Amino acid sequence: MRVKSETKRQTILDVATNAFIELGLNNASMSEIASRVGGSKSTLYNYFSSKEDIFSAVVEASAKTEIADAFESLNLKQDIEFTLNKFGRQYLSSILSSSILAIWRMAVSESARSDIGRRFYAQGPQRGWTLLSDYLGKKIEEGVLRKSDSWICAMHLKGLIEAELFLGVALGVESVPDAKKIEDVISRAVTVFLLAYRADKA
Numbered sequence: 001m002r003v004k005s006e007t008k009r010q011t012i013l014d015v016a017t018n019a020f021i022e023l024g025l026n027n028a029s030m031s032e033i034a035s036r037v038g039g040s041k042s043t044l045y046n047y048f049s050s051k052e053d054i055f056s057a058v059v060e061a062s063a064k065t066e067i068a069d070a071f072e073s074l075n076l077k078q079d080i081e082f083t084l085n086k087f088g089r090q091y092l093s094s095i096l097s098s099s100i101l102a103i104w105r106m107a108v109s110e111s112a113r114s115d116i117g118r119r120f121y122a123q124g125p126q127r128g129w130t131l132l133s134d135y136l137g138k139k140i141e142e143g144v145l146r147k148s149d150s151w152i153c154a155m156h157l158k159g160l161i162e163a164e165l166f167l168g169v170a171l172g173v174e175s176v177p178d179a180k181k182i183e184d185v186i187s188r189a190v191t192v193f194l195l196a197y198r199a200d201k202a
Helices: 002-023 030-037 041-047 051-072 080-095 098-110 116-123 125-141 150-163 166-170 179-197
Strands: none
Touching: 002 030, 002 041, 002 051, 002 098, 030 041, 030 051, 051 080, 051 098, 051 116, 051 125, 080 098, 080 150, 080 179, 098 116, 098 166, 116 125, 125 150, 150 166, 150 179
16 A cells, blocks of 8 residues: 555656646646546645645655755765865756756745745755755864864855856856766866865965
8 A cells, every 4th residue: 555655646746747847837736637648637636745845846756856866975985176176067957957857947946935945945856955064064074174164165165066067057148068968067167165164275
């Protein structure tokens, strides 16, 4: 019974994701999602209390499948420059994917009318950047990075990683870059970050 329930829940999420991307969050009603799933709205309400709850679950699932590998690459035993370059390449490639960009656009467009923006932040970015903050905090404790606030440190790295490409691609001004361009962008970002934060050698 549990397997069947989990399968049904995943089906709802898959269908809802496609509906959100195709129609937009505002136009993808519970009735529309139920119709696409092949059941009634009561079936949806057995799993989710609202469309906003479905969207939160979609964000969480997308973060796990699209972005989780980047944060899992934060290996404390490896050289920090190598680790941050690997992390940055994986992270930037993930957030520039069509599915993640679609979810980001929906969250931004709906944030003024509902708590979708807050839900998106809590289920996605906040979780990920907390992991990076924890990693950088350990590197500060080890003396690899200079003493600083690890969350601010993480936000500065985030800004550097996203600075050259994210907004342009998200707004359709630039095309999705190839792997070589992403590698070059991240190399520059990590270099600048470490120039600012690497601890001075005595």
